[in-house]
């Protein structure tokens with residue numbers, strides 16, 4: 001038995017192998033993979049770099065706003081930018097995304113205003129973007145449940161009879177390593193498989209489910225789970241934006257052309273806390289975080305651009321300035337968000353009013369009115 005020196009626990013096959021699909025090494029060297037040829041122009045790569053940097057800056061601003069009491073909570077994507085931008089940029093307007101609560105980078109790719117994300121975590125709205133307009137469903141906190149929604153949606157696409165046509169889309173469901181232990185996710189795998197539904201299951205294996213390590217979720221690499229359900233699975237370097245783009249592009253294209261589901265395990269690392277209410281120093285070693293810093297998703301693209309003379313200092317400074325300006329706007333917009341009327345939380349819940357909800361609304365209205373009476377007396 002080998003001992004994982006960092007965690008002091010037996011290393012299991014879930015972490016030990018295999019080599020993930022990689023197209024850009026942590027040092028910024030381009031490598032080829034026979035199954036995933038990828039041609040990118042210098043403009044494409046600069047655009048990916050910009051996405052990565054801006055997404056990280058938005059995330060940083062949201063963490064700061066939470067620390068300053070302006071948001072109730074934030075689930076940081078730090079370290080997972082490449083998994084999200086690579087997969088997000090592989091999608092077309094016809095595809096539909098079903099995210100968890102951490103997919104701020106995918107939201108960026110789907111043109112969701114980051115202020116909407118902040119509104120949700122500030123507790124002043126339910127997100128407020130139109131899922132149909134952006135091809136991006138509302139955030140889901142109930143772990144794994146969105147995989148069932150996504151599978152149902154995919155089966156709907158299938159029944160529309162559009163698969164294989166240029167207007168065909170597919171569904172993509174995002175979830176974490178911890179979610180793979182949920183019943184919902186396993187049920188989604190079964191349905192997707194037996195109905196050959198057009199869906200990609202995109203698992204960001206960030207090694208931790210709050211304080212539970214990967215070893216507590218699986219004895220085998222997560223991507224291998226797919227085989228048991230009867231569809232293909234692949235492990236990709238989740239800190240490599242090129243590889244995430246190529247692998248997701250191929251899987252989505254297969255789904256859109258009726259070839260059924262696929263599981264992508266993006267092998268990455270949650271560099272920050274689970275959310276701003278969590279303290280990872282209580283359950284993991286600093287050395288582990290330090291080793292993942294060397295695999296930073298942004299630095300490797302920067303190294304590639306620099307080494308190949310594809311971008312100069314003016315470009316990098318420009319992206320930095322743009323990211324700062326976006327963050328400043330976001331901060332201003334966040335502070336200006338009005339507090340909602342308490343009773344408005346009963347709006348936009350059901351298309352038609354539900355009697356139980358009407359009763360609860362009346363109770364709550366009476367409760368609020370009781371404060372007025374207290375002040376008056």
Ligand SMILES: Cc1ncc(C[n+]2csc(CCOP(=O)(O)OP(=O)(O)O)c2C)c(N)n1
Nearest residue numbers: 102141142143176177178179206208209210
């Ligand atoms: C059904 C359900 N059970 C438990 C929780 C509490 N919970 C919130 S996040 C989380 C861990 C999720 O870990 P993972 O799926 O690896 O995703 P990550 O947060 O690391 O992106 C848990 C257990 C929940 N939100 N929903």
